[in-house]
Each structure stands twice: as C-alpha cells, then as structure tokens.
Amino acid sequence: MAAFTSxxxxxxxxxxxxxxxxxxxxxxPISERTRQRVLDAMEQLTYEPHSxxxxxxxxxxxVVGLVVRFGIGGDAFGLLPFIETIxxxxxxxxxxxxxxxxxxxxxxxxxxxxxxxxxxxxxxxxEEQDDRVPVAAALSVPVVLIGVPADPAGLHCVDLxxxxxxxxxxxxxxxTGHDEIVVVGYPAPAMERGLNYVGRVLRSARRxxxxxxxxxTVTEPVDGREADAADQLLxxxxxxxxxxxxxxxxxIVPLLNALRKRDVVPGRDISLIGLSSDREAEQSDPPYTNVxxxxxDVSRRAMETLFWLLDxxxxxxxxxxxxxxxxxxxxxxxxxxxxx
Amino acid sequence: MAAFTSxxxxxxxxxxxxxxxxxxxxxxPISERTRQRVLDAMEQLTYEPHSxxxxxxxxxxxVVGLVVRFGIGGDAFGLLPFIETIxxxxxxxxxxxxxxxxxxxxxxxxxxxxxxxxxxxxxxxxEEQDDRVPVAAALSVPVVLIGVPADPAGLHCVDLxxxxxxxxxxxxxxxTGHDEIVVVGYPAPAMERGLNYVGRVLRSARRxxxxxxxxxTVTEPVDGREADAADQLLxxxxxxxxxxxxxxxxxIVPLLNALRKRDVVPGRDISLIGLSSDREAEQSDPPYTNVxxxxxDVSRRAMETLFWLLDxxxxxxxxxxxxxxxxxxxxxxxxxxxxx
DNA sequence: CCGCGTCGTCGATACGTATCGACGGACACA
DNA sequence: TGTGTCCGTCGATACGTATCGACGACGCGG
Numbered sequence: 001m002a003a004f005t006s007x008x009x010x011x012x013x014x015x016x017x018x019x020x021x022x023x024x025x026x027x028x029p030i031s032e033r034t035r036q037r038v039l040d041a042m043e044q045l046t047y048e049p050h051s052x053x054x055x056x057x058x059x060x061x062x063v064v065g066l067v068v069r070f071g072i073g074g075d076a077f078g079l080l081p082f083i084e085t086i087x088x089x090x091x092x093x094x095x096x097x098x099x100x101x102x103x104x105x106x107x108x109x110x111x112x113x114x115x116x117x118x119x120x121x122x123x124x125x126x127e128e129q130d131d132r133v134p135v136a137a138a139l140s141v142p143v144v145l146i147g148v149p150a151d152p153a154g155l156h157c158v159d160l161x162x163x164x165x166x167x168x169x170x171x172x173x174x175x176t177g178h179d180e181i182v183v184v185g186y187p188a189p190a191m192e193r194g195l196n197y198v199g200r201v202l203r204s205a206r207r208x209x210x211x212x213x214x215x216x217t218v219t220e221p222v223d224g225r226e227a228d229a230a231d232q233l234l235x236x237x238x239x240x241x242x243x244x245x246x247x248x249x250x251x252i253v254p255l256l257n258a259l260r261k262r263d264v265v266p267g268r269d270i271s272l273i274g275l276s277s278d279r280e281a282e283q284s285d286p287p288y289t290n291v292x293x294x295x296x297d298v299s300r301r302a303m304e305t306l307f308w309l310l311d312x313x314x315x316x317x318x319x320x321x322x323x324x325x326x327x328x329x330x331x332x333x334x335x336x337x338x339x340x
Numbered sequence: 341m342a343a344f345t346s347x348x349x350x351x352x353x354x355x356x357x358x359x360x361x362x363x364x365x366x367x368x369p370i371s372e373r374t375r376q377r378v379l380d381a382m383e384q385l386t387y388e389p390h391s392x393x394x395x396x397x398x399x400x401x402x403v404v405g406l407v408v409r410f411g412i413g414g415d416a417f418g419l420l421p422f423i424e425t426i427x428x429x430x431x432x433x434x435x436x437x438x439x440x441x442x443x444x445x446x447x448x449x450x451x452x453x454x455x456x457x458x459x460x461x462x463x464x465x466x467e468e469q470d471d472r473v474p475v476a477a478a479l480s481v482p483v484v485l486i487g488v489p490a491d492p493a494g495l496h497c498v499d500l501x502x503x504x505x506x507x508x509x510x511x512x513x514x515x516t517g518h519d520e521i522v523v524v525g526y527p528a529p530a531m532e533r534g535l536n537y538v539g540r541v542l543r544s545a546r547r548x549x550x551x552x553x554x555x556x557t558v559t560e561p562v563d564g565r566e567a568d569a570a571d572q573l574l575x576x577x578x579x580x581x582x583x584x585x586x587x588x589x590x591x592i593v594p595l596l597n598a599l600r601k602r603d604v605v606p607g608r609d610i611s612l613i614g615l616s617s618d619r620e621a622e623q624s625d626p627p628y629t630n631v632x633x634x635x636x637d638v639s640r641r642a643m644e645t646l647f648w649l650l651d652x653x654x655x656x657x658x659x660x661x662x663x664x665x666x667x668x669x670x671x672x673x674x675x676x677x678x679x680x
Numbered sequence: 681c682c683g684c685g686t687c688g689t690c691g692a693t694a695c696g697t698a699t700c701g702a703c704g705g706a707c708a709c710a
Numbered sequence: 711t712g713t714g715t716c717c718g719t720c721g722a723t724a725c726g727t728a729t730c731g732a733c734g735a736c737g738c739g740g
Contacts (some may be wrong), residue, residue, distance in 0.1 A: 003456070003480065005696055016720045021698055028699095029717060048454030052395030053696035056725045061392065066439070070424040080419065084410040087441045096457060097439040099406070101427045114388030116343070117436060140343065257597060345726055356690050361728055368729095369687060393726035396695045 004045040013041040024049065055116060064090050064306065065118035065141075067109065067132075069102035069125040078249065078277070079124075081295040082146070086122060089303035095119075106135035113139040120306050122146065126157075128199055142309035144302050147197065148321060156309065158302040161323035162197045163204035165291045166247070168328045169273045170205050172289070173243035174212040176337045178271060181205075181214050182233060183245045184255070185221040201247045201275070221248075230258035233270070241335060242270050249276035249293070253284055256333075266333035278329060288333040291326045298324050344385040353381040364389065395456060404430050404646065405458035405481075407449065407472075409442035409465040418589065418617070419464075421635040422486070426462060429643035435459075446475040453479040460646050462486065466497075468539050482649035484642050487537065488661060496649065498642040501663035502537045503544035505631045506587070508668045509613045510545050512629070513583035514552040516677045518611060521545075521554050522573060523585045524595070525561040541587045541615070561588075570598035573610070581675060582610050589616035589633070593624055596673075606673040618669060628673040631666045638664050 006024075010017040015034060022028045023038045030038075041047070055061040066086055068079060090097045098118055100108040102125060109132060112118050119141060123132065126147030136143040137153035145157045173181055183205050186198045202218055209216035219232055229251075233244060246252045252274040259266060266272045266286065274281060274290045281290035305318045346364075350357040355374060362368045363378040370378075381387070395401040406426055408419060430437045438458055440448040442465060449472060452458050459481060463472065466487030476483040477493035485497045513521055523545050526538045542558055549556035559572055569591075573584060586592045592614040599606060606612045606626065614621060614630045621630035645658040 003454075007696075017697080018699080018721075019719060022719085025698075028719085031718060034718075046450075046454070048451065050396065050696050051455040051457050052392045052401065053725090054698080055392030056390065056396050056695090056727090057697040057699080059698090059725080063438075070420060070427070080410060083439070084441065087410070087439055091441070091444065098403075099423070099427055099437040099439050101424065101431070104431065110386075111388065114343075114386070115391040117391050347726075357727080358691075358729080359689060362689085365728075368689085371688060374688080390726050393695090394728080396697090396725090397727040397729080399695080399728090 003050075004047045006047070006049065008045060009038060009041045009047050012044065013037040059116075060119050061116060062094060063096045063098050063118040064303075065098050065100060065112040065121040067100045067102055067112075067121060067123040078293075078295055081277075082124060082299045085296045085299040086303055089300060089307075093307055102132075106132045109135050109139060109143075113141050120144070120310055122302055122306055142306065144306045144309070146298060146302050148200070148323075152321070154320075156305050156318065156320055156322070158298055158305060158322040159197070159324070160293050160298055161325055162200040164323070165275055165293065165326040166201045166204035166245070167208040168326060169245045169275070169291050170208040170212060170214070170216070172273060172328055172330075172334065173245070173271060174209075174214055176243075176271070176334055178241040178243035178335075179214065180236070180240055181209055181216040181243050181245065182236060183216065183218045183247065184229065184251060185218050186248050187221045187251075205245060221251075229255060230262055230264075233259075234262065234264060237270060241338075243334070244270065244272045245275075246272060247275045249274060249280060252276060252280070252288060256284065256286070256288065267335055271335045272333040273328075281329065281331060286333060287331040289329065289331045291328050293326065294324070343390075344387045346387070346389065348385060349378065349381045349387050352384065353377040399456075400459050401456060402434060403436045403438050403458040404643075405438050405440060405452040405461040407440045407442055407452075407461060407463040418633075418635055421617070422464060422639045425636045425639040426643055429640060429647075433647055442472075446472045449475050449479060449483075453481050460484070460650055462642055462646055482646065484646045484649070486638060486642050488540070488663075492661070494660075496645050496658065496660055496662070498638055498645060498662040499537070499664070500633050500638055501665055502540040504663070505615055505633065505666040506541045506544035506585070507548040508631050508666060509585045509615070510548040510552060510554070510556070512613060512668055512670075512674065513585070513611060514549075514554055516583075516611070516674055518581040518583035518675075519554065520576070520580055521549055521556040521583050521585065522576060523556065523558045523587065524569065524591060525558050526588050527561045527591075545585060561591075569595060570602055570604075573599075574602065574604060577610060581678075583674070584610065584612045585615075586612060587615045589614060589620060592616060592620070592628060596624065596626070596628065607675055611675045612673040613668075621669065621671060626673060627671040629669065629671045631668050633666065634664070 006020045007017050010020045015038060019030065019034065020038055023030055023035055068083065087097050100112060109121065112121055121136065121141060121143045123136060123143060124146045126145050126149050128150050130149045133149050133153050133155065137155050143155050145152065145155050146159060148157045148159050170181060183202065206216055219229065236242060246255060256266060264270055266288065272288055274288050275293050276290050277294055278290065278292050281288050301322055301324060305322065308315050308318050346360045347357050350360045355378060359370065359374065360378055363370055363375055408423065427437050440452060449461065452461055461476065461481060461483045463476060463483060464486045466485050466489050468490050470489045473489050473491065473493050473495065477495055483495050485492065485495050486499060488497045488499050510521060523542065546556055559569065576582060586595060596606060604610055606628065612628055614628050615633050616630050617634055618630065618632050621628050641662055641664060645662065648655050648658050
C-alpha cells in the first residue's frame, strides 16, 4: 500500500519510465514482450497512477463534473436514476464523477474549470433563463446541459422532447373522444424558477389542443393539496368526457388517491395521463397511462455527447439539441373511445 | 480564462512564487502589505490554483470520496438528504466530493486511495458483514462509515441509534396499553444483503418486547404488496390492541393507504409507528407517529468526524462509534391509552 | 557597538507523469 | 553492401505547487 510510482514499475520491468507511460497510453508502439513485462510489474505492485501528477503533466483529469440541484423544485426523486446512469457511464470510460451542488451557482462552474478539477461538465436542472449557461459557455472545458434553456449559447443540450410528450398526451385524449382537457400545473417553486420544461410542456399542450379543437385549461399546482385539486377537477366534469394531463410525476399518485377517495374511477369516470417513468406508471395502483420520461435514456445520451466532445474523432457527430422521443403506454386510466 | 499560475500572480505582485504559496497556506508569516498585494493580484487574474499540481506537491487533494449504493434495497429515496448534507459540509471546508457507486465494490476504494483521488472517504450503506470494511481499514486514507458493521475494524462509524429507535417504538406501544406488536419486515433485497440496520432493529425490538412482556412477530416484507400485508395485519387483530412498527420508511405510506382502503383507521382501530424522517411523517395523510431517522444529523456528524480525522488537532476527539439518538414524535396513528 | 533571535522573503528542489527528440537496430530495396 | 525507413526504447524536460534551507533586515539586551 506504500504508493508506487511508474518509476518503480519501470525498474522492476527493466525499462525506462517513459516506456511504462507509453504502455499505459498506447501512444507509441511497444513490443509485445516489453508490454507484457510492464503489465506484470504493474500487477505485482498493484500500481495505480497518481491522478494529480497525471492531470498536471497530461492536462486531463479523467474526471467529469456533475452539477445538480438538490433543493426541492425539480422532481428531487427522479434525480437518482440520472446520477446513477452518469456515474456508470463515467466509470465505463475510466472517468470519475465530481459532484457539485447547484446552489453554488456559477461559482461552482468557475471552480471546476479554473482549478482544472475536471475535463468536462454535465449540468442538470437547467432553467429557461439560466445565469449559469453563459458562464458555462465561456469555460475552457466542454459542457453538456440536461435540459434546454431559451438560449443554449452554443452548448450541447440533451433532454426529453417535452413538446412531443405534451402533444402525444393531448392527441391520445383527443383520439379517444374526450371533449375537454385539463393540465395540472407544476408546483409553485418549479413555476417560479422557470424550470425549462415547464414552459415547454404547457405551451405545447395548449397549441396541440387548439389544433385538435379542444378546450384546455391549466389548473393551479397540486402542491400537496390533492384533495382540492381533485375537487376542482370534478367540478369541471359537467357531463362531458374530461381528460386530465399530469405533467409532474410527483403529483400523479396523490391525485389518483384523492380521486379514488371520491369514488371516481380513472378510466371509467375520468381520464388521466401522467408524464413519468414507465416504472412509476406500472407500479402505481391503478397503473396509469403515461408518456414516458426516462431519465436513463436522457443521461446516457448526454454522456455519449460529452465523451464525443472530449474526443471528437470517435463516433459520429452529435446533434447540438438532442431530444429523446417519448413513448406513450396505454394502461388503465384513459376511457376507451365510446362505441356509439 | 487562459489559466494563470501562481507564478503569474507572483510576477504581478512583485514577489516570488513561494511567497504566493505562503499567502495561500498561511504556513509562514507574511507582512500585511505583501499579503494584500498578492491577494489583489489573485483577484485581478481570477487566479485559481491547479488542483493536480497541488495534489502532487502537497500530497493532499482537498477531495472527499463518497461511496454510495444506488441500486434498490436501501431506501434509495432517503439517499438525497445524505448526499446533500455531505456536499454542503465538504464545500464549507473547501473540499470537493467525488462520487463512487458501491457496485464497484472494494475496487472503487482501492482506486480512490491508490490514485490519490481523495484525502478521505465516507462510505454509506454498510452491510453487517461487509467485504469492503477490511479493505477500507487497510487504506492509507481515513474512512468514515455511515452504518455500523459487525466488525468495524477500527474505523469510525456514525449512524442512527437503531437499537434505541426500535426500543422507543416498542416502549411507546407498551406504554399505551397495546397487547401485541407486529414489526413489518424489510424488503427482501435489504434482508438478503444483510444491511446493517436491519438486524439491529429487529433484534432490539424483539428484546424490548420481551422486557415489556409483549408478544412480537415480524411479518414478511411488504415489497409493494401492501394489500396482502394489510390483510395479514388485520387477520391478526383478534380483538386485542395491535401495534404495528414499520421500520422501512418506503413501506409506511403504501401501508397506510391499504389500511384506509379497508376502512381501518390508524389511531382508532390499530396503531402504527414508522421509522422515518419527521418531514415524511408530518406530510403523510394521516400524519403518523414516528421515530425520527434524520439523515442530515447523521451525515453532518460523519463529516465532522471525517474532518477531524484529517486534522486531529482541531476540535475534540470523536467517538469511534457515534450513534445519533432518535426522537419519538406522537401524531395521530397510535391509539391513546384506554382510560378504564 | 556587537551578538543573537525573529520576521519576512527568496531560490531551489521535489512531487509523478506525459511527451518530445534522439538513437540504435532491423529490415527492405537497389 | 550501402542507404533509407520504420519500429521500439531511452533520456530529458515540462507541468504548477508546496516546502525546505538560507539570508538580509531589524530590534533588543548587554
């Protein structure tokens, strides 16, 4: 455990230190015999290269900076799959993940780049107008955004295609003969902070409802007062076929519970489509029809883009705005088209 | 943005590079006049020290390694407050947080130490018999465990006092005149993996029930089949006063819902005490009586211990096993003592 | 007026790796 | 057999900071 250096490896293998280095990087041809001797020596010493020295000499840290927001507002819950996927992907490329919380604002970004703490940054929870975006764009390291701000300033963005998701939900309700649509608003903090997808969902839903000739209203957010929300919905249901879209996944299950408590059966008396991961939709009681929002897809693509930026030679060019297509899965909570 | 070095700062301030270094570390006296000139120069260049060079020359990275488990099993949900607290604490000490997922096993630990990626490690989700613990104990960097394994191998541990928590829950039910106690089991993955607190809770509850002369049984885990679990509980309720302890916070709300669906009112027909954060207990419907499991307290103490290990001079000595005392908060779900 | 200790600063060096230029040998071709 | 090319390896240097030894200036006591 006494911390060996590449010089130690070199000595044991009977070669020079630079040869050891070239074995590791593969940047110059090395004979198979020598290569093997070096690898054996590394094994024997359980050698690990000193990351600081590496970053100093090689100008690359093999670290990815991850900027996330922990405070409530975004679905704090849905954060974990993102982080997990990012961590795994980084690992697969022999990179580490450095965590920076978003409440440091752009100071965190400057630290990451200025101190040469990482080679690239991935930033989540982007707001529609986000102070950090211009700062990020001016950094000396590549930055990938998860989310699409109003002005990406040339940065690569990856996100679910929220516009398409809203459109699909509206279409599904229109296709199944509903005559009114209600979209449940996002929680107040998300609205205020102008989280980028809030606007995108609401605008797109409104537009598509207009296209389909359906009246659409957006309610107050639920925010834990599911009972009121349910009552509001029911008051609205004046005999017609009412379809509800719940874009904020945390609100779906409470709302279903509140409806059940009022003996309103989703799929019979009212229709509900949620925006959530498929897993949540399946495991709910009842399982609800959803438009998928798969964090893993999004973050996987983001990491692909990030590593492509770090090594543009590899793989095909990546789109600057990369939207993951959502998928609608029908379960039990949408009323079937009347047969009349 | 062109990445300045301490030499640039030195030149502008009209001093030598070493003087700049001493201004930063404070390890030698510097006249106020010089100090100010150096600080001004830093400001002017927006200088940030190169972390790699720092780690190479100074043998300290100012990075804390955080080993967490993402896969299901532990309350994946409760993870965020831990991570957030740890990140904030690190930041307060001008340290970064490097994320390592636990499924790398002890290889991740060896990397952290071998590559000199961090100065200290904090490891979560400790199992009762955990392969990583002996490895961690042999590392050249200090390690703090969140959780208490069967054999800590000399490592510092911080955790909620699960034994006390279980005892408090049992005592509360005993004090309010219940005549039978049921503990809902942990989910199968947690049981199998031997998560350290599983055993501690169950053993302690059993012991205390014996002390109080109450029959206690542990049921199958809920695991998403809340309906069955609820039925099991009700079948058991043969006229007596039944108290239920739910140690796994994810199971509490589903169970409450299942009970409600069966028109069983917690606090009137049956009693329920959960192990969870106060926030979850308050916001539930109905708010349930709980024994607090505050992640923030635990991780804050863990970080205090960690920084103390990094600089033993500072602050008072820390206990090797540091258990955070739980607190019972009475809400609506425990039947009051019969007045007879 | 001299010797001594302290304060503040400088110069030089070490840290461990990546990379550049150089060099000797093998090989192909004429 | 001579010449040129490519392959495989070595030595030396740079990367940016921390730290150690030295050294001049200064104050103080004798």
